[in-house]
Amino acid sequence: MSTIQETVAPAAAARVTIRRSVSTIAQIVVLLLLLATPLFVKNFVIFQLTMWLVYAIAIMALNLLTGGSGQFSLGQSAFYALGAYTSAILMEHADVNYVLTLPASALVCFVAGVLFGLPALRLSGVYLALATFALATAMPQLLKLGVFESWTGGVQGLVVTKPDAPFHLPISQDMWLYYFTLLVTLLIYAASVNLLNSRTGRAMMAIRDNEIAASALGVNLPLYKTLAFGISAAFTGIAGALGAIVVQFVAPDGYTIQLAIAIFLGMVVGGVGWLPGSLAGSAFIVFVPNVAENISKGLSGAVFGALLIVVIFVVPHGARQVALYGEALAKKFLKNN
Amino acid sequence: MELFVNQVLAGIATGAIYACMALAVVMIYQAIDHLNFAQGEMAMFSTFIAWQLIQWGVPYWIAFVLTLAISFAGGIIIERLLFKPLAHAPILTHVAGFIALFAIINSVAGLTWDFTIKQFPSPFGSRPFLGSQLISTHQAGMIGVTLVLLLMLYGFFRFTRIGLAMRAAASLPESARLVGINVGWMIALGWGMASAIGAIAGMLIAPVVFLEPNMMGGILLYGFASAVLGGLSSPFGAVIGGFLVGIFENLVGTYIPGVGNELKLPIALALIVTVLVVKPNGLFGRTVVQRV
Amino acid sequence: MSSLLEIEDLRAYYGQVQALHGLQFSLEDGSVTTLLGANGAGKTTTLRAICNMIRSTGNIRFDGKPLAGRSTEDIVKLGIAHVPQGRGTFTRMTVEENLQLGAMTRRDSRGIADDVERMYDHFPKLRERSDQQAGTLSGGEQQMLAVARALMLRPRLMLLDEPSFGLAPLVVRDLFAILARINRDDKVTILVVEQNAQLALAIAGQAYVIETGRIVMAGEASAVADNEDIRKSYLGY
Ligand SMILES: Nc1ncnc2c1ncn2[C@@H]1O[C@H](COP(=O)(O)OP(=O)(O)OP(=O)(O)O)[C@@H](O)[C@H]1O
Ligand SMILES: [Mg+2]
Numbered sequence: 072m073s074t075i076q077e078t079v080a081p082a083a084a085a086r087v088t089i090r091r092s093v094s095t096i097a098q099i100v101v102l103l104l105l106l107a108t109p110l111f112v113k114n115f116v117i118f119q120l121t122m123w124l125v126y127a128i129a130i131m132a133l134n135l136l137t138g139g140s141g142q143f144s145l146g147q148s149a150f151y152a153l154g155a156y157t158s159a160i161l162m163e164h165a166d167v168n169y170v171l172t173l174p175a176s177a178l179v180c181f182v183a184g185v186l187f188g189l190p191a192l193r194l195s196g197v198y199l200a201l202a203t204f205a206l207a208t209a210m211p212q213l214l215k216l217g218v219f220e221s222w223t224g225g226v227q228g229l230v231v232t233k234p235d236a237p238f239h240l241p242i243s244q245d246m247w248l249y250y251f252t253l254l255v256t257l258l259i260y261a262a263s264v265n266l267l268n269s270r271t272g273r274a275m276m277a278i279r280d281n282e283i284a285a286s287a288l289g290v291n292l293p294l295y296k297t298l299a300f301g302i303s304a305a306f307t308g309i310a311g312a313l314g315a316i317v318v319q320f321v322a323p324d325g326y327t328i329q330l331a332i333a334i335f336l337g338m339v340v341g342g343v344g345w346l347p348g349s350l351a352g353s354a355f356i357v358f359v360p361n362v363a364e365n366i367s368k369g370l371s372g373a374v375f376g377a378l379l380i381v382v383i384f385v386v387p388h389g390a391r392q393v394a395l396y397g398e399a400l401a402k403k404f405l406k407n408n
Numbered sequence: 409m410e411l412f413v414n415q416v417l418a419g420i421a422t423g424a425i426y427a428c429m430a431l432a433v434v435m436i437y438q439a440i441d442h443l444n445f446a447q448g449e450m451a452m453f454s455t456f457i458a459w460q461l462i463q464w465g466v467p468y469w470i471a472f473v474l475t476l477a478i479s480f481a482g483g484i485i486i487e488r489l490l491f492k493p494l495a496h497a498p499i500l501t502h503v504a505g506f507i508a509l510f511a512i513i514n515s516v517a518g519l520t521w522d523f524t525i526k527q528f529p530s531p532f533g534s535r536p537f538l539g540s541q542l543i544s545t546h547q548a549g550m551i552g553v554t555l556v557l558l559l560m561l562y563g564f565f566r567f568t569r570i571g572l573a574m575r576a577a578a579s580l581p582e583s584a585r586l587v588g589i590n591v592g593w594m595i596a597l598g599w600g601m602a603s604a605i606g607a608i609a610g611m612l613i614a615p616v617v618f619l620e621p622n623m624m625g626g627i628l629l630y631g632f633a634s635a636v637l638g639g640l641s642s643p644f645g646a647v648i649g650g651f652l653v654g655i656f657e658n659l660v661g662t663y664i665p666g667v668g669n670e671l672k673l674p675i676a677l678a679l680i681v682t683v684l685v686v687k688p689n690g691l692f693g694r695t696v697v698q699r700v
Numbered sequence: 701m702s703s704l705l706e707i708e709d710l711r712a713y714y715g716q717v718q719a720l721h722g723l724q725f726s727l728e729d730g731s732v733t734t735l736l737g738a739n740g741a742g743k744t745t746t747l748r749a750i751c752n753m754i755r756s757t758g759n760i761r762f763d764g765k766p767l768a769g770r771s772t773e774d775i776v777k778l779g780i781a782h783v784p785q786g787r788g789t790f791t792r793m794t795v796e797e798n799l800q801l802g803a804m805t806r807r808d809s810r811g812i813a814d815d816v817e818r819m820y821d822h823f824p825k826l827r828e829r830s831d832q833q834a835g836t837l838s839g840g841e842q843q844m845l846a847v848a849r850a851l852m853l854r855p856r857l858m859l860l861d862e863p864s865f866g867l868a869p870l871v872v873r874d875l876f877a878i879l880a881r882i883n884r885d886d887k888v889t890i891l892v893v894e895q896n897a898q899l900a901l902a903i904a905g906q907a908y909v910i911e912t913g914r915i916v917m918a919g920e921a922s923a924v925a926d927n928e929d930i931r932k933s934y935l936g937y
Contacts, residue, residue: 143500145445145507190685196499197443198684201632204445205680208629209673216670328625332507339504369523372515379508380490383501569804576790576801583788586751587849588776588805 101350109249117245118317119357124252125314127353128259130337131346132306135263138344139272140299141279142191146203147307147334149210150180152326154308155315156214159229160222162316169234169316173255176312177305184304188297207331214323228322231315252313259306263346266302271295307334336375340382342391351390414542415658421547422616423654424554428609429631430638430646431561432602437640438578439598440491442502446509447606448628450486452621453513454479454607455614456521459528468531472611476604483603487596517621528614550612557608558647565643574598629676630657636683639693649690653679704729704857704889705750710758712742712749712913719745720756721913727857727906732883732890734900734921737910738933743893744785746910747859751775751782762857777805781855785862785893787846791835795826798834798845802852812852819848822878839866847875851882858882860892864899872896876903901925 109117129151137143157179158172167175187206194202215226223229233244242250266272274295277285315321333356340355341348359378360371386392429447436444444450454475461471486509494505532549536542565571577584577594584591609631610624617623634653638645660675683690703726712720720742727733737743749756751772760767767775776782781802790798799819803812820827823844829837834845843863850858860879864872880903882888894900901907907924909917917924924930 137500143503145503190681193685193688197437197441198688200445200499200503201443201636202681202684205629205632205677208625209677212670212673332511335504335507339500343500369515369518372511373519374515376508376510376512376515379504379511383497383504383508384493387497387501569800572793572797572800573804575793576804579792580788580790582753583784583790584801585753585772586776586782586784586788587801587853588773589801590771590773 105253109246114243114245117243117249119361121245121249121252121317122314123350123353123357124249124256125310125317126334126337126356127349128256128310128313129307129334130341130349130352131259131263132303132310133334133338134341134344134346134349135266135306136299136303137338138346139267139276139279139303140296142199142296142299143335144203144303145200145328145331145335146187146206146210147303148207148326148328148331150184150304150307151311151314151330151334152210152214152321152323153183153304154180154311155321155326156223156229156311157308158312159231159315159321162231163229164222170251172316173309173312176308180308180311181301181305183308185297185301187304188300191300192293192296204328204331207328211323211327214326224322226323228320228325231319231321233319234316248317252317255309255313259309260346263306267346271298333375336379339379340389342389342394345389345391345394347394348390351393411662412659415662416655417543418547419655419658420651421543421550421654422613422657423634423651424550425609425613425627425650426630426634426653427554427647427650428557428605428612429628430634430650431643432606432609433631433635434638434640434643434646435598435602435605437635438643439595440495442499442506443632443640444602445503445506445628446513447602447631448624449510449513449517450479450483450603451606451610451628452624453517454482454603455528455610455619455623456517458607458611459526459614459619460521462529468529472531475607475611479607480600480604483599483601484596486603487599491599492592492596514621521621523621525618525620528611528619530615534615546615553608553612557605561643570597626673626676629673629680630654633676633679633683635690636680637690639690642690642692645690645692648692702729703727704763705891706759706761707750708759710746710749710756710760712745712754712756714745714754719913720749722758723910723913723915725908725915725918727889727891730883730887730889731906732880732892732904733906733908734897734904735891735893735908735910736897736900736924736930740912741910742913743910744861745913747782747784747861747891747893750859751780776853779853779856780859781850781853781857782859783846783850783861783863785865787842789834789837789842789845791833793834794831795834795837795845796830798849799826799852802849805853811854815852815854819851822851823848840868840871843867844875847878851886851888854886855888857889857891860890862893862895864894864896872899876900879903897930898925 109120112120129147133144133147154176157176158169161167161172161175162169191199191202214223216223234248237247267276274285278295318325337349337352337356339352341350341352355378356375359374363371363374382389429451432447432451433444436442436447457478458471458475461474462468466474490505490509491502494502497505530546530549532545534544534546537545537548565575573584573589574594574597576587577589577591578598581591584594609627613627614623617627630653631650634649635646636649637653638647638649640646656679657672657675661672705727707723707725710720710723711718723742723746735743735746745754748754750760750767752767752770752775753772762775762778762780765778767778770778790801793801796816799816800812803815806812820830825841826845826848829841834842837845843866847860847863850860863875863879867875876899879890879892883890883903892900892904901921901924904921907917907919907921908915909924909930917927917930
């Protein structure tokens with residue numbers, strides 16, 4: 072999946088400037104849209120937009136794992152669930168402020184991710200896919216366990232109180248949650264970009280590109296692979312926590328393999344390893360089912376599957392490929408003027 | 409003691425199902441080096457086809473055979489349309505393909521037959537087997553059908569030309585081409601057979617777990633656990649793995665307190681991770697260089 | 701005599717890298733031809749291109765029929781048996797099964813059974829080991845098995861890639877004697893790639909020498925053997 076990078080890499084200096092300006096303009100436009108849209112739409116749409124951001128974080132976390140270290144996971148729903156439950160339990164049983172539950176969820180999931188990442192160290196390719204698939208399939212049952220029922224609410228799950236906007240801001244709860252989620256999304260995006268550009272990120276990408284070469288360069292393979300798992304799990308946990316707060320509810324059957332599939336799908340659709348693609352992938356998994364369910368109940372899985380097939384056959388690099396086409400068009404346009 | 413024997417026999421009966429699922433998984437793994445995450449959904453869909461035929465008044469065994477034929481053809485069609493074009497694609501794309509298949513089949517089954525659970529008949533009834541309280545006739549039937557299937561498969565791979573060609577294609581595709589074997593069609597045939605074997609598993613387990621679109625999720629996971637335990641490169645190992653896992657599951661559920669149905673899936677998870685980490689080639693698999 | 705195999709302007713590629721740069725040669729029906737060249741010259745690539753195992757362009761005609769666009773297995777069905785470099789033994793199957801696989805394209809079970817016997821006559825070692833896993837054979841035995849497997853096709857043309865590799869000198873001599881006999885008795889045309897140029901030139905009628913994907917010399921085997929450059933680089937005297 073690196074052919075695109077290769078074709079882009081040898082760009083001349085002048086073209087790089089154009090590219091920069093094109094993508095900077097694109098970023099500013101997107102940011103303005105993100106800031107302004109809620110002001111013009113109904114509360115239910117705001118709620119959906121918030122969920123879109125939440126899933127975008129989860130997809131970004133998976134992108135960080137796959138794009139960063141080349142490992143991939145069909146089990147992200149498990150960390151998402153863990154984050155959601157951590158946040159819900161802290162809020163409902165310990166009266167912790169919702170903002171503070173986010174770092175707590177991140178921490179819990181980081182630890183869980185590292186713990187799962189340790190055995191996963193010895194797995195690659197199909198084996199890792201299998202182990203994480205098993206994790207996602209088993210998670211709902213773990214959440215239903217009788218022993219934890221007083222905390223988790225068992226099959227019933229937990230209801231979470233929706234927070235009000237702070238400082239008596241005159242905006243609805245939904246709108247406040249949207250802006251709060253947007254802030255968290257931007258922070259995580261910035262953190263991810265910085266991480267990939269850091270020493271750690273470069274070490275992780277060296278692993279992705281060639282394990283043997285990376286270890287010859289003195290990269291500590293186990294450390295970085297486990298770290299990648301942990302960080303990815305932590306960000307996924309934050310997404311889960313936000314999701315719980317926004318939906319105001321956690322229950323085991325909300326975190327089945329279907330969710331893991333959706334997150335994986337979102338990554339493929341957005342373009343593997345391309346962080347901005349997470350927004351496109353998330354839009355796909357949030358809005359496509361809505362449209363499909365309107366046509367016929369239960370249709371969304373089929374539409375998901377069919378569109379996924381279209382993506383892997385027609386645009387195997389996902390939204391990234393589409394963006395590159397767009398950029399090429401924009402460049403042409405700028406040159407001609 | 410009675411309880412122990414009882415649980416072992418019950419374990420062998422469910423193990424028979426896991427063995428079938430594991431066998432289906434291994435057949436495709438041997439052919440294309442990938443795990444079919446949609447194997448369970450394919451089996452579920454086949455079972456619905458059988459149910460539909462029976463609803464239309466087709467006698468059980470005719471419906472059984474028809475279902476096998478339809479599943480076989482379906483498996484081949486899926487391979488030709490979806491996975492043959494992906495042959496050289498990276499693993500992530502393959503996984504995406506399996507996931508797409510999973511979603512489509514699950515959803516189409518739900519749309520066609522809805523999500524309410526349905527009774528599925530057993531041709532063996534559920535009386536005590538041979539007057540003994542140890543296992544029911546249906547459980548005995550599950551074991552019997554699986555054993556017959558295994559014998560037939562053994563004969564097929566051991567004594568027929570096409571079975572030999574399939575083995576050759578799976579072990580060394582390049583050399584197989586050089587003796588004139590159409591490797592692509594052997595892979596398709598593997599898919600057809602995997603699909604039909606999965607259909608058998610589905611039809612045998614449906615009277616026990618009831619028929620509904622999500623019925624195979626846990627069973628596939630146990631199928632994977634069995635395949636991994638036996639060694640993904642060994643059909644024989646997959647079968648042994650299936651029976652071992654079935655027995656293990658039943659004994660753990662009986663003798664370790666607090667581990668009933670509640671922990672069924674986490675046990676499978678633990679089993680898969682443990683085997684993959686401790687003995688990645690399983691009990692009978694040949695050592696392979698790990699694919700990166 | 702007519703040409704059984706004609707090759708024109710054959711170019712072959714590994715990804716972006718071009719390995720053959722327009723080869724041109726032909727094999728007379730019933731002849732033995734050898735293809736010589738240093739390591740990496742493109743000998744294996746030539747054989748692979750004939751069987752369409754790699755991307756190539758140019759014209760290849762077998763018995764007048766163009767091979768372009770045919771799959772490897774279809775080309776084999778036309779009667780071209782290829783003993784690949786490294787032998788391609790099905791190591792987890794028995795010796796007998798390997799021989800059966802060689803006859804995969806045939807339908808005459810009687811003739812197949814007879815041919816298995818014939819192979820055991822050619823290579824008595826294989827008869828002793830017929831039920832053994834092929835992977836447990838010695839390197840030399842595996843090479844014999846590979847040749848026997850190819851013969852099971854009843855080929856019209858046999859492509860052999862370094863059949864003497866790893867064999868003791870005595871065994872090599874036997875093997876070449878058998879190849880010569882097969883060529884004479886069964887009228888099988890043979891194209892053999894060899895490092896052991898001396899032996900290959902001894903049984904071959906024609907010889908081609910290739911260097912970095914181009915044919916640099918062609919002619920009667922005896923003439924090539926007498927050429928001073930060839931003697932120096934391939935025969936070592
Ligand atoms: N799979 C491959 N990928 C890329 N390049 C290859 C591949 N196989 C061969 N080559 C290159 O093609 C050229 C010809 O290789 P080929 O195997 O045909 O040589 P050869 O004459 O058979 O050598 P040898 O006597 O060592 O077997 C060499 O430069 C080799 O490096
Ligand atoms: Mg060679």
